[in-house]
Each structure stands twice: as C-alpha cells, then as structure tokens.
Amino acid sequence: MFPAAFDYIRAHSAEEALAALAQHGAEARILAGGQSLIPAMRLRLARPAVLVDLGGVKDLGYLREEGSELRVGAMTRDVTLERDANVRARYSLLTDTGAVVADPVVRCLGTVVGSLCHSDPSGDWGAAALASRAVMVARSASGERLIPIDEFLVDSFQTSLEEGELAVEVRFPTPDGRTHGSYQKIERKVGDYATAAAAVQITLGEDGRVTHAGVALTAAGPRPVRVDAAEKLLLGQLLTEDVIRAASEEARIVSDPFADTRGSVEYKKDMARVLVARGLRASAARLGTGVTA
Structure with missing residues (x-):
C-alpha cells in the first residue's frame, strides 16, 4: 500500500x-x-x-552535557547514544536502550526524541526516559517549555505537545558516581517490538542503601508504566535478594499488557517481574555491589 x-x-x-x-x-x-x-x-x-x-536542521543533531544534564537534540540518532563513550561510561541505562532499539539500520536513522514523540507503548525510549526522570523541551512561537516525561507521555501514540509546538530536545539528569542503570528486553527476534521490557536506574548512598530509584516498564499497558510502588519500596534499602524479589513483584502487579501472538497476559506480567529483577541485579553489579541473600 x-x-x-x-x-x-x-x-x-x-x-x-x-x-x-x-x-x-x-x-x-x-x-x-x-x-x-x-x-x-x-x-x-x-x-x-x-x-x-527536519532532516535539514543540522543544529538539532547534538549530544552534550550542560550543567547537570545530558541534552539530546531532536535529530540525534539512536546509534549515537549506543556508541558514545561518555554515555557508555556514565549513562548505562541509555547505552543499554540504544543498543536494543529495533535493528542497526533503524538505530542509524531513528531519533530518540522522535521515538518519544511517537509514544508507542512498545517503544524502548519511553521506559528509559521514565526511569531516568527525563524532561522534554518543546518550542513554539511563544517560547520554550519544559515537560517532565511523566506528563509528556499521555497515552498510546499521544503526547502533551500542543498544536504549533516542536519537541527540540530531551534532557536526562546526569547520574553521580553512585548511579547506574540497566535496560532489559525480550523479543521474539531481532528488530521485533518488545514482548516485555524494563528500565531500572538506582543510586546508592555511602552505606550501600538506595537513595534514588527509577523503575519503568515497556509493553505493559497503553503507555510506558512507572512502577511507583517498586521505587518507594527500594528507597532506604540494601539491594538484597529479598528486596529485589519484592520490588520486581510490584512490577508484575502493576503491569497491564494485552495478549497477542507474543504471549498471554500472565506470561507478560511475569516477564515484567523477571526483567525488573534482572535490571536491579545488573545495576548493582555495575555499582560494584554484590547482591546478598
């Protein structure tokens, strides 16, 4: 057609x-x-x-740190976040996500901001943006406004962009040295939409306890889902297996997928649980913290 x-x-x-x-x-x-x-x-x-x-708007194709933020322009390709050395060293969640978006051809052409504006509930960047507390920048004839990602992603293929507005940038808070994340995804084949996926980002204090947590799901409802209960449960806790199991169970509870050829509702809900647990363990490993029983 x-x-x-x-x-x-x-x-x-x-x-x-x-x-x-x-x-x-x-x-x-x-x-x-x-x-x-x-x-x-x-x-x-x-x-x-x-x-x-926007293919001719070269000045929107940037990736730079300013102050305490990583600023990603509207024409910055997925592959840039996958391969950039600074992103790999400091923004592990974003590197993980960039590496599994569709296939290499798509990653070389697709843009992070464009994916967020498309607001596909099975897209990868929505959950990563939620877990990392990203902020969208929208420009119009009257100026710019900052939109927290929780407010930007409204529903399936629907954002809070208003008529006449152009999304020009997404900003990811710069993690400190005690922050790492992970994006975990299962798919039937390379390039397919996620059967289920989870984004996790955690910050540990000097005592090894969680001081900040971001947990979000892809393909778990009509829009990417923040798992508030898991985030609250993790705060102040050591990353023990009991804590990880409890937090990942909250992901299973809040997940609201639909059945299709990729799996049943119960299968996808259980995969949300499994992937959050994997993400927490991977994040802990990157922080050099061994998960205890």
Whole structure:
C-alpha cells in the first residue's frame, strides 16, 4: 500500500519548521528519523496533509552535557547514544536502550526524541526516559517549555505537545558516581517490538542503601508504566535478594499488557517481574555491589 497524498516541506531550521506548523496546524506532522511515521503512512494509519522534514536542521543533531544534564537534540540518532563513550561510561541505562532499539539500520536513522514523540507503548525510549526522570523541551512561537516525561507521555501514540509546538530536545539528569542503570528486553527476534521490557536506574548512598530509584516498564499497558510502588519500596534499602524479589513483584502487579501472538497476559506480567529483577541485579553489579541473600 502507498501513502495518501501529502505536501512536503524540508525545513532547514527550527524556525522554519515552527512556521510550517503554524501555517498548517493539525494537518502537519513532523518527520525526524521516520522509522515509525513512514511505515504508518504507508499503511495509511497516519495521513498527514503536510510532512515537515527536519532532516535539514543540522543544529538539532547534538549530544552534550550542560550543567547537570545530558541534552539530546531532536535529530540525534539512536546509534549515537549506543556508541558514545561518555554515555557508555556514565549513562548505562541509555547505552543499554540504544543498543536494543529495533535493528542497526533503524538505530542509524531513528531519533530518540522522535521515538518519544511517537509514544508507542512498545517503544524502548519511553521506559528509559521514565526511569531516568527525563524532561522534554518543546518550542513554539511563544517560547520554550519544559515537560517532565511523566506528563509528556499521555497515552498510546499521544503526547502533551500542543498544536504549533516542536519537541527540540530531551534532557536526562546526569547520574553521580553512585548511579547506574540497566535496560532489559525480550523479543521474539531481532528488530521485533518488545514482548516485555524494563528500565531500572538506582543510586546508592555511602552505606550501600538506595537513595534514588527509577523503575519503568515497556509493553505493559497503553503507555510506558512507572512502577511507583517498586521505587518507594527500594528507597532506604540494601539491594538484597529479598528486596529485589519484592520490588520486581510490584512490577508484575502493576503491569497491564494485552495478549497477542507474543504471549498471554500472565506470561507478560511475569516477564515484567523477571526483567525488573534482572535490571536491579545488573545495576548493582555495575555499582560494584554484590547482591546478598
């Protein structure tokens, strides 16, 4: 099947893209990497009247640390976070996530911000952003606003971006030396959507107890799911096997997947439990903390 007819605008600056959005309103869609939007258009699940391509906006393709944040521009590819040495050393959750998004071809074209804007409940970046407390930056003719990721991801394929707004950046808080994370995913084959996946990020105090925790799930409901109960349970605790089992059980409870050819509801809920436990153990290992019985 071929896409429905559309007009095409190639923007060369964020201002040009915003002008196109202002002119065409809800009929316009932004194209960044195109790895989600183009297939949807081909199947006519998406029918934008105007496609605004950010491919020419070179100044949005950046990855840099500023202050206490890692800033990822709207045209930064998945593969950049997978391969960047500083990200690998300090943002282990993001490296893990970048390494398992779809397949290498998609990772070389797809963008982190574009994936978050697509808001696919089975996408990988949503859970990673939740676990790391990311913030989206939206720009419009009236200026910029910062949107916490919990508020940005509204529902399946729906975000809190308003008409005329362009997501220009996502910001990840810079972890301190006692913070590590892990992204765990199972899929039927390379490039498939997740059957289940979990993002975990933890910070330990000098006494080895958890001072901050982020736990989130992919493919566990109509949007990526933060496991609040697990995060609260972990705070102030040593990462013992009992604590890990209790926290991962909270993930099983809150998970709300649907049955499909990848598995039953109960199977996916149990995989949420298993993957959170794996993520906590992997994070502890990266922090040099042996999990005790």
